[in-house]
Amino acid sequence: MLRAASPRGRLPARAAGALPGISARWAVAAALFLLVSVLLGLAIGPVGLGTGRVAREVLSHVPFLGVSSPLSETEDAILWELRAPRVVLGLLVGAMLAAAGASYQGVFRNPLADPYLLGAAAGAGLGATLVIAYELGGAAGRDLRPVAAFLGAMGGVTAAYVLGRSVGGGRSTATLILAGVTVAAFLTALQTFVQQHRTDTVQEVYSWILGQLETSGWGDVVVMLPYVAVSSVVLLWHRRLLDVLAVGDDEAASLGVPVARVRLIVVAAATLGTAAAVALSGLIAFVGIIVPHAIRLLAGTSYRIVLPLSFVVGGGFLVLADLLARTVIAPAELPIGVVTAFFGAPFFAVILRTTRTVGP
Numbered sequence: 001m002l003r004a005a006s007p008r009g010r011l012p013a014r015a016a017g018a019l020p021g022i023s024a025r026w027a028v029a030a031a032l033f034l035l036v037s038v039l040l041g042l043a044i045g046p047v048g049l050g051t052g053r054v055a056r057e058v059l060s061h062v063p064f065l066g067v068s069s070p071l072s073e074t075e076d077a078i079l080w081e082l083r084a085p086r087v088v089l090g091l092l093v094g095a096m097l098a099a100a101g102a103s104y105q106g107v108f109r110n111p112l113a114d115p116y117l118l119g120a121a122a123g124a125g126l127g128a129t130l131v132i133a134y135e136l137g138g139a140a141g142r143d144l145r146p147v148a149a150f151l152g153a154m155g156g157v158t159a160a161y162v163l164g165r166s167v168g169g170g171r172s173t174a175t176l177i178l179a180g181v182t183v184a185a186f187l188t189a190l191q192t193f194v195q196q197h198r199t200d201t202v203q204e205v206y207s208w209i210l211g212q213l214e215t216s217g218w219g220d221v222v223v224m225l226p227y228v229a230v231s232s233v234v235l236l237w238h239r240r241l242l243d244v245l246a247v248g249d250d251e252a253a254s255l256g257v258p259v260a261r262v263r264l265i266v267v268a269a270a271t272l273g274t275a276a277a278v279a280l281s282g283l284i285a286f287v288g289i290i291v292p293h294a295i296r297l298l299a300g301t302s303y304r305i306v307l308p309l310s311f312v313v314g315g316g317f318l319v320l321a322d323l324l325a326r327t328v329i330a331p332a333e334l335p336i337g338v339v340t341a342f343f344g345a346p347f348f349a350v351i352l353r354t355t356r357t358v359g360p
Contacts, residue, residue, distance in 0.1 A: 022308060026299045030312040034091075037316035041087040041323050046331060047078055054079065081217075089216040090322045091315035092228050093281045094291075096273035098314025101288020102295075102306050103235050103270040106242035107263050108161075112177055112351065114288040115153075115274040119183035121285070123156025124149035124278035126191045132205050133198035145279035146227055152187070153275040157267060159183045213281055213322050214333055224276050231273030235307060238266050242303040284318070284337045286344020291317055293351060 043051045053070045057079060060069040071079065097115065104113040104120075115121045127148035130136065136144060164179035195202050241262050244252045249259045277284070291314045292306055299305050318336070321343075325336040 021302075021304050022299070026305070026309065030309050030316075034312050034316040037319040038087055038091070041090065041319040042079060042083050044323060044327060045078075045083060047075065049075060049079060085218045085221055086213050086216050086322070087319055088221050089224065089281065090213055090319045092221065092224050093213075093277040093284065094287055094318025094321075095311040095315040096228055096231060096277045097284065097287035098291035098310040098317070099232070099235055099307060100270040100274045100277075102292035102303070102310045103242070103266050104288070105292060106303050106306075107245060107266045107270075108176060109246060109248075110176055111293075112289075112348075114286075115270070115278075116283070116285045116288070117177055117184070118180040119156030119160040119187060120153040120271050120274050121156075121278055121283055122184035122187040122191070123152035123154070124275040125152070125283055126156075126187045126194075127152030127275070128279045129191050129194055129205050133194050133201045135201075146223065146276040149279035150227075150272055150275035153271045153278070154268070156183055156187055157271055213336060214326070216280070220280050224280050227272055227276035231269045231276075232311065234265060234269035235273075236311075238262060238269075239303040239307040242266070242307070282335075282337060284340050286340050286348060287314055287318060289351065290340075290344050290347050293347070 039051045039054055043049045043054045049057075049071065056067055056070050057076070059065055059067040069076065100120075101114045104115065104118060105111055108118075127150070128145045130152075131145050131148045136148070160176070160180040160183040163183065164176040167175050167179070195205055241252075241257055244255060244257050245259065245262065252259050292310050295306050295309045295313060299309060318340075321339045322336050325334040325339045328334055328339075
């Protein structure tokens with residue numbers, strides 16, 4: 001039997017030791033997946049640089065190795081000024097969307113919970129659209145987007161959760177998802193109204209809605225990094241408590257876990273990360289569904305496994321999706337949201353079909 005947790009809501013040593021952790025095999029596999037994704041993202045494009053030459057270029061910046069750069073001045077500029085910030089931003093966005101999806105699924109005990117199905121992305125989209133359409137913040141408007149997106153995302157998630165709980169059986173998968181879809185539809189309607197009211201910004205807003213990384217630079221990485229850092233630390237710190245919440249609120253409370261406080265903190269942290277990702281990259285759906293479920297199927301269901309691997313695999317997944325987006329119809333580019341939806345919609349349909357229980 002598990003003993004009661006400490007007053008601070010942390011699992012006792014015996015209970016923590018009973019939970020599985022990441023095996024060395026899956027840790028190495030995730031790291032290799034991330035490394036290969038980054039090398040391919042940096043090497044492939046209109047100007048092919050080659051994975052070997054890119055690896056040597058990166059190693060040339062490591063002190064004391066004595067590796068010389070194989071790239072010309074133009075190729076060096078392409079790598080570090082165009083592709084590298086795009087790949088790094090893709091890593092951050094993918095990591096946050098995947099981890100947020102896993103966190104929502106854990107805190108709501110709901111296998112279909114996702115930032116885009118709970119109103120978070122729609123709320124974040126509305127907040128960011130208001131900043132773009134009305135040019136709020138002036139020259140610093142791009143830095144203001146994550147703040148506005150966070151406020152909108154928190155409003156969307158809160159509305160979906162309250163609506164779902166107000167209906168009989170409000171904890172069920174079907175009810176929560178329907179509440180999220182309802183809230184998302186309403187917020188999307190408001191967003192459409194804003195676009196119609198500010199038609200001079202429709203093209204900018206529309207290109208952002210479809211998901212974009214092509215205009216990213218190191219400035220975007222700097223803007224997003226603090227939000228990702230805060231969100232990541234909070235979510236990883238609470239990963240063991242998400243395992244305890246899986247047994248139910250009453251059982252978790254009997255073990256000394258402050259259920260309401262944990263749920264609030266995890267939802268706020270996941271929403272913060274989602275808002276920053278949406279604000280800078282647009283609406284990129286299904287990452288929070290595909291990655292956590294793939295990890296559960298392959299590596300295990302404990303959040304000590306799912307959350308850390310979601311960060312790593314989610315980042316690599318979005319880098320590869322962005323690679324497809326910019327190469328499939330080259331020299332033109334597909335919106336990255338189209339690519340993730342192409343893979344995510346069938347994946348979601350399979351999960352929906354194979355989910356036998358609708359309760360917690």
